[in-house]
Amino acid sequence: MINLGVLLRIQGRLTAARRQYEEALQLKRTLGDYTGEALALNNLGNIAAQMGDYPAARLYFQQALQIYESLGRQRDQGMAYSNLGLLTFLEGDYPGAVTQSRQAMAIAARLGDRTTLAYAATHAAHALAAMELWEPAAEAYQQAVDLREEMGETLLMLESQAGLARIAFARGNAAAALELAAPLIPHLQKGELGSSEQPFRLYLTCIQILRHHRDGRAADLLRTAAGLLLNQAAKITAVADRRRFLQEVSAHTQLLAWADEAGIDVMVDHPAE
Numbered sequence: 001m002i003n004l005g006v007l008l009r010i011q012g013r014l015t016a017a018r019r020q021y022e023e024a025l026q027l028k029r030t031l032g033d034y035t036g037e038a039l040a041l042n043n044l045g046n047i048a049a050q051m052g053d054y055p056a057a058r059l060y061f062q063q064a065l066q067i068y069e070s071l072g073r074q075r076d077q078g079m080a081y082s083n084l085g086l087l088t089f090l091e092g093d094y095p096g097a098v099t100q101s102r103q104a105m106a107i108a109a110r111l112g113d114r115t116t117l118a119y120a121a122t123h124a125a126h127a128l129a130a131m132e133l134w135e136p137a138a139e140a141y142q143q144a145v146d147l148r149e150e151m152g153e154t155l156l157m158l159e160s161q162a163g164l165a166r167i168a169f170a171r172g173n174a175a176a177a178l179e180l181a182a183p184l185i186p187h188l189q190k191g192e193l194g195s196s197e198q199p200f201r202l203y204l205t206c207i208q209i210l211r212h213h214r215d216g217r218a219a220d221l222l223r224t225a226a227g228l229l230l231n232q233a234a235k236i237t238a239v240a241d242r243r244r245f246l247q248e249v250s251a252h253t254q255l256l257a258w259a260d261e262a263g264i265d266v267m268v269d270h271p272a273e
Helices: 002-010 014-031 034-050 054-071 074-090 094-111 114-130 134-151 154-170 174-181 184-189 199-212 217-234 239-247 250-261
Strands: none
Touching: 002 014, 002 034, 014 034, 034 054, 034 074, 054 074, 074 094, 074 114, 094 114, 114 134, 114 154, 134 154, 154 174, 154 184, 154 199, 174 199, 184 199, 184 217, 199 217, 199 250, 217 239, 217 250, 239 250
16 A cells, blocks of 8 residues: 555555555554554655645644654654655745754764765755755755765766755755756656655755746746646645645746746646545
């Protein structure tokens, strides 16, 4: 159930993924499988955060963390803190996000957990960049890029590289920003970044940089991104969930605003599940 949920989430079928995780949670609780219960809670937190339901995401992540702490599963505690770091960033508490993410980084570094370390470094960098602490943000993004490269995780590496592109652009180095963003663009054109934690933020990053350079690919990327976003929204069954997905996630609202300004009309072809 959990593996199917992960696949459905990557495909953008968030309601269907959540249903799989909820079924897995009930089964794991019935079986008394606490590790499996925490994993299901963690995945429900990821779905809730992606759909813009931040209070629910926090509750899921905190429940998962409590189970991991009771079981003494330090590696999983690190990932839980990393998830809380990203959530706290999305909620707009940047100092809190840095604290949570660095807690995850400390645990991961001690255990040699490169995967969690890469995630947590990226989450810390998001928050540091939001506070315009450019040097430590760039160092954290670069740490994540290096780790992902070591592990051969090219697509996940690009999420951290996009952060470096945003920093370069914010600091007035548009040429460096374009060079850093360039490897993302072919993947975005083909919609291949479903495994990304914030795929539509990646589109925003590249569109902004391409627009600055008056590159015609910006309009095509905006049309692609708006189509993907609205088709994902159309698959969300509950009206309240769909509204939250489109209106409570800042990257989503910004993307739709740009599409509206550009007069982009998107055909939605996937009904709610």
